[in-house]
Amino acid sequence: MSELLQIGAQRPKAPEPDSLELRFSPTAVEELEALKTHYPDLKSCVLPTLWIAQREYGGHLSPEAIAEVAHRLSRSYAEVEGVATFYSMYNTAHKPGRHLIEVCTCLSCHMCGAYRIVDHLEEKLGIKLGETTPDGVFSIHEVECLDACDRAPVLQVGDQYVGPVTPETVDELLERLRSNPDSTVVQLADAVVKVHLRDGKA
Amino acid sequence: MPETKLLFEHAHDPQFRTLDGYLAKGGYQGLKKALGMDRQAVIDQVKASGLRGRGGAGFPTWIKWNGIEKEKKNPHYLICNADEGEPGTFKDKQLMEQTPFLLIEGMTIAGYATQADAGYIYIRGEFVDAARSLRQAIDQAYVQGYLGKNILGSGYDLDLYIHMGAGSYECGEESALMSSLMGERGMPRLKFPHAPLPTVAGLWDKPTVINNVETYACAPFILDRGGEWYATLGASTKNSRGTKLFSVSGHVNKPGNYEIEFGTTLVELLDMAGGIKGGKLKACIPGGSSVPIMTAEQVEKAVIGYEELWDDYKTMVGSGGCMFFNEHTCIVSLIWRTAQFYAMESCGKCTPCREGTKWMLQILDRIVRGHGQKGDMDLLLDVTKQIDGRSFCGLGDAAAWPVAGAIRAFPEEFEHFIEHGRSMVQSEEAKAMAPRWAQPAFSH
Numbered sequence: 001m002s003e004l005l006q007i008g009a010q011r012p013k014a015p016e017p018d019s020l021e022l023r024f025s026p027t028a029v030e031e032l033e034a035l036k037t038h039y040p041d042l043k044s045c046v047l048p049t050l051w052i053a054q055r056e057y058g059g060h061l062s063p064e065a066i067a068e069v070a071h072r073l074s075r076s077y078a079e080v081e082g083v084a085t086f087y088s089m090y091n092t093a094h095k096p097g098r099h100l101i102e103v104c105t106c107l108s109c110h111m112c113g114a115y116r117i118v119d120h121l122e123e124k125l126g127i128k129l130g131e132t133t134p135d136g137v138f139s140i141h142e143v144e145c146l147d148a149c150d151r152a153p154v155l156q157v158g159d160q161y162v163g164p165v166t167p168e169t170v171d172e173l174l175e176r177l178r179s180n181p182d183s184t185v186v187q188l189a190d191a192v193v194k195v196h197l198r199d200g201k202a
Numbered sequence: 203m204p205e206t207k208l209l210f211e212h213a214h215d216p217q218f219r220t221l222d223g224y225l226a227k228g229g230y231q232g233l234k235k236a237l238g239m240d241r242q243a244v245i246d247q248v249k250a251s252g253l254r255g256r257g258g259a260g261f262p263t264w265i266k267w268n269g270i271e272k273e274k275k276n277p278h279y280l281i282c283n284a285d286e287g288e289p290g291t292f293k294d295k296q297l298m299e300q301t302p303f304l305l306i307e308g309m310t311i312a313g314y315a316t317q318a319d320a321g322y323i324y325i326r327g328e329f330v331d332a333a334r335s336l337r338q339a340i341d342q343a344y345v346q347g348y349l350g351k352n353i354l355g356s357g358y359d360l361d362l363y364i365h366m367g368a369g370s371y372e373c374g375e376e377s378a379l380m381s382s383l384m385g386e387r388g389m390p391r392l393k394f395p396h397a398p399l400p401t402v403a404g405l406w407d408k409p410t411v412i413n414n415v416e417t418y419a420c421a422p423f424i425l426d427r428g429g430e431w432y433a434t435l436g437a438s439t440k441n442s443r444g445t446k447l448f449s450v451s452g453h454v455n456k457p458g459n460y461e462i463e464f465g466t467t468l469v470e471l472l473d474m475a476g477g478i479k480g481g482k483l484k485a486c487i488p489g490g491s492s493v494p495i496m497t498a499e500q501v502e503k504a505v506i507g508y509e510e511l512w513d514d515y516k517t518m519v520g521s522g523g524c525m526f527f528n529e530h531t532c533i534v535s536l537i538w539r540t541a542q543f544y545a546m547e548s549c550g551k552c553t554p555c556r557e558g559t560k561w562m563l564q565i566l567d568r569i570v571r572g573h574g575q576k577g578d579m580d581l582l583l584d585v586t587k588q589i590d591g592r593s594f595c596g597l598g599d600a601a602a603w604p605v606a607g608a609i610r611a612f613p614e615e616f617e618h619f620i621e622h623g624r625s626m627v628q629s630e631e632a633k634a635m636a637p638r639w640a641q642p643a644f645s646h
Contacts, residue, residue, distance in 0.1 A: 038363045038365075040277075040406055041384075041385075041406070043384060043385040043386075044383060044384050044385045045385065046385035046386075047365070047366070047367070047368055047382065047383075047385060048365070048366065050368070051327075051366065051368070082387060083385065083386060083387055086370065086387040086388060086549075087327075087367070087368035087369045087370050087388070088368070088369035088370065089327045089328070089367075089368040089369035090368055090369070105539070105637075106289045106491075106539065106543055107289045107290060107452075107487070107491055107525060107536065107539060107540060107543075108289070108290060108451040108452050108457075108525055110535075110536070110539045110635060111452055111453065111525075111527060111531055111536065111635055112452075112453075112635075113634060113635060115635065115636065115637045115638065116634065118637075119638055144287075144289070144371065144543050144546055144547060145287065145288070145289035145290070145371075145491075145543065146328055147286050147287060147288075147289075147291055147292045147295055147326070147328070147329075148292055148295070149289070149290055149291075149292055149449065149451035149452070149457065149523070149525070150292060150449065150450075150451050150457035150458045150459070151457075152451060152452075152457070156328060159330035159331070161328075161331075188330065191330045191334070192327060192330060192333075192366045194337075195325075195330065195333035195334055195336075195337045195364050195366065196363070196364055196365070196366065198340075198341055198344070199341055
C-alpha cells in the first residue's frame with residue numbers, strides 16, 4: 001500500500017452524531033459566546049473555538065472534540081476537521097504528552113547547533129522526534145521557524161520560549177517540567193483563548 | 203550611519219507598555235492630529251511620507267488606504283498582519299511586546315482614514331507573550347476612550363480584536379490570512395487582476411486594508427511630525443523612506459533587532475550586531491529566508507534600500523530578517539534546510555509549489571546525503587524556474603529564489619558536494635551544526 005493510503009487508513013473516525021457528548025465547561029461556553037460577538041458570522045469562530053476545544057479536551061483535538069466544535073458552530077464535521085488538520089498547533093494526529101517540547105531547527109537555529117539539542121533530547125528521553133515517552137510526560141517535535149532567531153537555538157514549551165539552550169539548560173528544563181504536574185499543552189491553549197477576550201475573561 | 207531609533211526609542215522602557223507611560227512620552231499626538239484632519243488629508247500625509255509595506259513586499263501604503271471606497275456603502279475592515287513567520291524575522295514580536303500602543307494608535311489612524319468599523323490583529327499562535335502585551339494595551343485603550351465608541355470625542359468608532367493563528371506560515375500571505383480569519387484552511391485566494399483587490403472585496407467580501415505590524419507602527423510618527431519630515435529619513439536612497447527594523451541573527455555576537463535608516467550599509471548593520479562570530483563572514487541573507495543569499499564580497503558594498511539591494515544584487519529588504527553566516531557554514535546544508543521549510547509550509551493548493559518544493563527538497567536531500575548526481579544543479583535550477591512565477595501565491599516564488607540564488611552565488615559549493623559526496627567546508631564547527639545523519643559529509 002502506498003504511504004498516502006496508509007495515512008488515510010489511520011485517520012480517526014468521526015463519532016456518530018447520536019453519541020455526541022458535549023464537554024465544554026460553563027466557562028468555555030461563556031468564552032465562546034463572547035467570541036461570537038467579535039465576528040459577523042459563526043464560521044469565523046472556528047479557529048478560536050478549536051483552541052477552546054484543545055484546552056477542554058486535555059490538549060488533544062480528538063474526533064469528539066472536533067465534533068463538539070462543529071456542533072456548537074453549526075458546521076459539518078468534515079469542514080472543521082479539514083480546518084483543524086491544516087494547522088500545526090492543533091494536536092489532531094495523536095494526544096501529546098503532558099509537556100510538548102518543540103525544537104526549532106530552521107536556518108539560524110540550525111547554524112547555532114539546534115541538531116545537537118535534538119540529539120540530546122532524543123538520547124535523554126529515549127524517543128525520536130514526533131514521539132511521546134511511554135509515561136506520557138514528554139513529547140518532542142521538530143518545528144519550523146519560531147521567529148526568535150536572536151535566541152537560537154530556541155525551544156517552545158507551552159506558552160514559553162526557552163533559549164538560547166545548551167544540553168545543560170535542556171537538562172534543567174526537563175527536570176523542572178517533570179515536577180510540573182500541570183500540562184503545558186493545555187496551558188498554552190488556555191493562554192491563546194484568554195488573549196482573545198477583553199480583560200482576559202469572557 | 204548609527205542606529206536611528208524611532209519605533210524603538212522607548213522599547214526598553216516598561217512604562218511605555220502602559221497607556222499612561224505612552225502618553226507621557228508623547229503618545230497619541232499623531233491620532234489627535236489625524237482626528238482633526240480630513241480623511242483624505244491623513245492619506246496624503248502617508249503618501250508624502252513615502253511609507254512602503256514592511257511585511258516584505260514593500261507596496262506603497264497610501265495606495266491601499268486610498269483604495270477604500272470614500273462613499274461608505276459597506277462595513278469597512280482593517281487587518282493587522284502579525285503572523286510573523288519568515289525565518290530570520292522577529293521584529294513584529296518585539297514591537298507587539300514592547301511598543302503595543304504604537305500598533306494600536308497606527309491602526310486607529312488607518313481606521314479613521316478608511317472609515318473602518320473593526321480591526322483584527324492576526325497574531326501567530328506561538329506569540330503568546332506578544333498577544334498578552336497587546337491585550338493589556340487594548341483593554342487600557344478601551345477604558346480611557348482611545349478605542350470603542352466616539353474615540354476622543356471625534357464621533358469615530360473602532361473596535362479592535364485579537365485573532366490567534368494556529369501554526370501556518372502560509373497565513374502570512376494576505377489572502378490566506380483572510381481565509382484563516384474567516385475560519386477556513388489558510389489557503390490563498392485569487393488575486394488582482396483575476397479578482398478584486400482586498401480594498402474592494404477583502405474580509406467577508408467587504409473593503410479591507412491589510413498592513414504589517416511595523417507599517418502601522420510608523421503611522422503615529424508620520425501624522426505627528428508630518429509626512430515630509432518622515433520622508434527625510436532615508437532620503438539618500440532611490441525610493442526607500444523612513445526607518446526599518448532589521449532582525450539580525452546567525453553567527454553574530456549580539457543578535458537582536460536593530461532600527462536603521464534606509465541608506466545604512468549592511469556592514470554597519472553587522473557592526474551594530476557586534477560583528478561576526480566564530481570566523482570570517484561568508485554569506486548573508488538580508489531579508490528573511492525567501493530572499494537570495496549574498497556573498498561576503500557583496501556584503502562589503504551593499505547599501506540597504508528596496509531598489510538598492512534589488513538593482514545591484516538581485517536580493518531584497520524583504521521582512522528584514524537579516525542572517526549573517528561565518529566561514530564554517532555549508533551553503534548546501536543551509537539551502538537544504540531552507541528547502542525543507544518551504545516543503546513543510548507549502549499549503550498544497552497549487553501544483554507548482556506543492557510538488558516543486560518537495561522535489562527541490564528531495565534533490566537537495568540526496569546531495570547532502572552524499573548521493574548527488576551529475577546534473578543535479580541544472581535539475582534544481584530547472585525546478586526553480588517551473589515554480590517561480592507559476593505558483594498561486596508568493597510562497598512558491600519565495601521557495602524558488604533562495605535555491606536559485608544560492609546556486610548563483612556559491613556554484614562551487616554545490617559542484618564540490620555533488621562531485622565528492624562531501625561538503626566543501628570541512629571543519630569541526632561545520633560538523634557540529636549538521637544533523638547526525640549528515641555528519642559524514644563533514645568528516646575528513
